[in-house]
Amino acid sequence: MGGPRFALVDDATALRASLGLLLPGLTFVASHANVECLLAERPEADVVILDLHLANVGQPQASQGPTAIRRITEAGYRVCCYTQEERRFVLAACLAAGATGVISKAATLEEAEAGFLAVADGELVVPPSVAGILEVLVRRGSLTVVSPRQRDVLAGRARGLTYAEMSRTLFLSESTLRGYWLELTQTVSRYLQVTSPGDIEQALGLGPGDLLDVWPEVSRG
Template sequence: MITAALVDDATVIRSALAGMLQQIEVVAAVSSVEELIASGVSADVVVLDLHLVNGRQPEARQGVAAVQALVEAGHQVCVYSQEERRWVLAACIAAGARGVVSKAEPMAAAEAAFLEVAGGESVIPPPVVGLIEVLVRRRSLTLVGERQRQVLSGRARGLTYAEMAQQMHLSESTLRGYWHELIASVSEHLKQTAPADIERALGLAPGDLLDAWPGG
């Protein structure tokens, strides 16, 4: 069975989530990244809340720093949060997260996303895909082929692989391959790009991304 470690500072969320997952065995449920890393627990996916600071753990790493720490420790990370700012979610992808899932999603959809990340897939919400599309269109991201652009456009508009396969006359597995290549290129590019460059491409004010972007 697929295994997961949960990192969330809310005891109720940890307990409830562990009991609601049907196809995933929870092998650890902790309140901080530091606790999980210290435990040495290995899991197929780490389900991570972004907001972990509270009165009991004021020094806990959270946000992009938490993602980076887990990735550096060798974990596959799926962010599971109420955070909706697409710049912050894109920063998590830049920091190495393989997936981003909203806590507003139905449990079945959330679990399906956790399973995809555990299996090496990338799960990115449409608002973040749309942001990536803007960066590509404005030539801030240039290492993208024509087929990858078509897949990116389809994903940004919520099309399924089946719908895109019908439109593009390609197999779903081929389209998934394009998507994997695209996300790998985008993640690597974002890791190496200065926040100021992204801000200019998106029309943001100088310094808007400094609190969120990896290495900012």
């Protein structure tokens, strides 16, 4: 007891019934088929594990994607997306909407549990494909105020390296590297949440309007 508390939002009945059993080291306090039920109950959870695709025949109007993320974060929860979605710009849009983590349902249970706990600690958890987008933004000067060491860690994450692997090549402890990543995530989160899709498109060399279907509305505070 005393550890982080998790709530699950997923339209798959089997996953809602089984995830807590599959991850006995985590404390699950609630599970819901949609965001609307979660917000109606307001469980005392620290992190909401969220499936991105929730609308189906039984709940066609269910909030999903960036809209769902925004609604949950505005209610005061951290969000970790747990999804089969693989499109990197859709996953990056989840971070822009306020998610703290994105974890693939294809990950091992050990990887998923470690990722959920990292999100509970405030660490930005992203797949290498999304870290690659962030690396391009840094390299092209769009995402600034990033130190050389933070760039090194970002480059390593974009290539799928573990902290142990980076530690051997950068000659720094794993705890030091985690510290650089945590500092970088604060900059990344602020940048993505206040940057328009047009600015992102220009920085990445995309065509105008390429991100409009997936990118959330810009929050100007």
